[in-house]
Amino acid sequence: MLNVDFSWALGVLMLAVTAAAAAAFLSLRKGRGKSGLSLDARHVWLCAICTHIYINTKDDKISVCPRCGSYNSRDSAARRPEKS
Ligand SMILES: [Zn+2]
Numbered sequence: 001m002l003n004v005d006f007s008w009a010l011g012v013l014m015l016a017v018t019a020a021a022a023a024a025f026l027s028l029r030k031g032r033g034k035s036g037l038s039l040d041a042r043h044v045w046l047c048a049i050c051t052h053i054y055i056n057t058k059d060d061k062i063s064v065c066p067r068c069g070s071y072n073s074r075d076s077a078a079r080r081p082e083k084s
Pocket residue numbers: 047048049050051052065066067068069070
């Protein structure tokens with residue numbers, strides 16, 4: 001009887017671990033967007049001055065364009081805020 005209960009508990013635990021791993025995997029895939037690379041759309045910046053597209057992986061509100069050195073804010077960048 002105890003053995004059955006233990007197996008059942010182990011099965012529930014394995015199910016929970018598998019579900020958690022699946023949820024983490026799905027959320028990770030969702031955050032990566034369309035490209036297969038580990039590139040988040042939030043990190044892609046379009047310079048409003050010289051239209052240079054560059055990557056800034058820091059979650060800053062303001063980013064400096066590496067080409068012309070101008071400051072770009074999140075609002076002025078040509079990116080739609082993704083609410084979902
Ligand atoms: Zn620029």
